Amino acid sequence: xxxxxxxxxxxxxxxxxxxxxxxxxxxxxxxxxxxxxxxxxxxxxxxxxxxxxxxxxxxxxxxxxxxxxxxxxxxxxxx
Numbered sequence: 001x002x003x004x005x006x007x008x009x010x011x012x013x014x015x016x017x018x019x020x021x022x023x024x025x026x027x028x029x030x031x032x033x034x035x036x037x038x039x040x041x042x043x044x045x046x047x048x049x050x051x052x053x054x055x056x057x058x059x060x061x062x063x064x065x066x067x068x069x070x071x072x073x074x075x076x077x078x079x
Contacts, residue, residue: 010023
């Protein structure tokens, strides 16, 4: 898996099988444990750790749900 920031709140994710899509994290989702990601500098620190899209603050996204949404829709929107 690979991930890169397209713009604040939007990631491009590529899976090992060649499936590629976008993850869009809306501001309404950036609350609670995701609140630090409101800062573009923190959001830009995204990477892949243990097969999951992750940030240094210990925040990560569920890879299975992400993959399924991207296969179905080409993107995963977190509202």
